[in-house]
Amino acid sequence: MKKIHLIGIFVIAIAIAVLMSISGDVSTYATFDQAIQSGDRVKVVCQLSKDKEMVYNPVEDPNRFTFFAKDDNGLEKQVILLRSKPQDIEMSESIVITGKMQEEAFVANDILLKCPSKYKDEEIQLKREQKGS
Numbered sequence: 001m002k003k004i005h006l007i008g009i010f011v012i013a014i015a016i017a018v019l020m021s022i023s024g025d026v027s028t029y030a031t032f033d034q035a036i037q038s039g040d041r042v043k044v045v046c047q048l049s050k051d052k053e054m055v056y057n058p059v060e061d062p063n064r065f066t067f068f069a070k071d072d073n074g075l076e077k078q079v080i081l082l083r084s085k086p087q088d089i090e091m092s093e094s095i096v097i098t099g100k101m102q103e104e105a106f107v108a109n110d111i112l113l114k115c116p117s118k119y120k121d122e123e124i125q126l127k128r129e130q131k132g133s
Contacts (some may be wrong), residue, residue, distance in 0.1 A: 031071045035101045043098045046071045056085040078105040
């Protein structure tokens with residue numbers, strides 16, 4: 001075999017390994033109840049409970065932020081995020097957390113904030129104009 005063939009086989013093997021590792025990390029969307037029942041890693045779409053305490057002490061542990069969130073069914077759980085506190089979490093419309101239930105808390109290692117659209121006011125204005133015409 002030529003050297004170029006060996007390099008090609010090696011590159012293809014690396015590509016296959018990368019694709020398999022990416023596909024193995026696919027999580028499903030669930031509620032807190034489903035996360036409790038499955039025990040697997042899931043994604044939960046929820047809203048921040050702004051009336052409950054949020055705890056983040058970067059001096060003590062910069063990679064631990066706890067807060068409460070309510071899923072689409074209205075079930076509220078404590079969330080332990082194993083990352084620093086996301087900037088502007090208080091302004092988010094919804095949150096997607098990835099992790100799994102451990103005892104009474106949802107332990108998340110990833111978070112995605114869905115912030116309000118800066119174009120929302122413009123959309124409302126356009127709809128009003130369309131109705132008026």
